[in-house]
Amino acid sequence: MRCPYCSSLETQVKDSRPTDDSTSIRRRRVCPDCGGRFTTFERVQLKELTVVKRSGRRVPFDRDKLSRSIDVALRKRPVPPERVERMINGIVRQLESASDGDVTSEQIGELVMEGLKGLDDIAYVRFASVYRNFRDAAEFGQLIGTLGEARPAEPERGGT
Ligand SMILES: [Zn+2]
Numbered sequence: 606m607r608c609p610y611c612s613s614l615e616t617q618v619k620d621s622r623p624t625d626d627s628t629s630i631r632r633r634r635v636c637p638d639c640g641g642r643f644t645t646f647e648r649v650q651l652k653e654l655t656v657v658k659r660s661g662r663r664v665p666f667d668r669d670k671l672s673r674s675i676d677v678a679l680r681k682r683p684v685p686p687e688r689v690e691r692m693i694n695g696i697v698r699q700l701e702s703a704s705d706g707d708v709t710s711e712q713i714g715e716l717v718m719e720g721l722k723g724l725d726d727i728a729y730v731r732f733a734s735v736y737r738n739f740r741d742a743a744e745f746g747q748l749i750g751t752l753g754e755a756r757p758a759e760p761e762r763g764g765t
Pocket residue numbers: 608609610611612613636637638639640641
């Protein structure tokens with residue numbers, strides 16, 4: 606595995622063990638050339654997934670990209686990385702089993718929203734507000750209404 610910092614091909618595995626849910630192997634690696642440390646995951650891939658955009662354009666499903674957009678929603682939220690990893694695994698498995706390999710951005714977005722809803726309310730609202738691109742405050746209020754617990758009203762987003 607090439608070092609992401611200096612591109613050396615000599616990186617070594619320091620530690621290798623299954624994640625808590627045993628769906629993947631986590632490997633800590635170190636690069637003897639630059640001392641850089643990084644982690645890789647080995648996972649089962651049941652199917653090659655292709656994302657079909659609204660325009661009809663087809664792009665390979667990019668798990669890292671999905672993971673990054675979820676990380677943005679979860680920024681500074683107290684959610685353990687293992688739970689996030691498990692949620693993403695769940696999303697990917699659902700996509701793999703619900704399709705012949707072609708999935709839409711909408712399908713992915715809905716699954717992420719479902720997953721985040723169970724993980725963290727704030728992250729859910731953050732992701733949904735970007736993903737759904739709220740047209741009006743009423744729609745936003747509706748979404749908040751679907752959450753289990755009421756939270757203090759936040760003054761941003763002028764109502765009425
Ligand atoms: Zn290196």
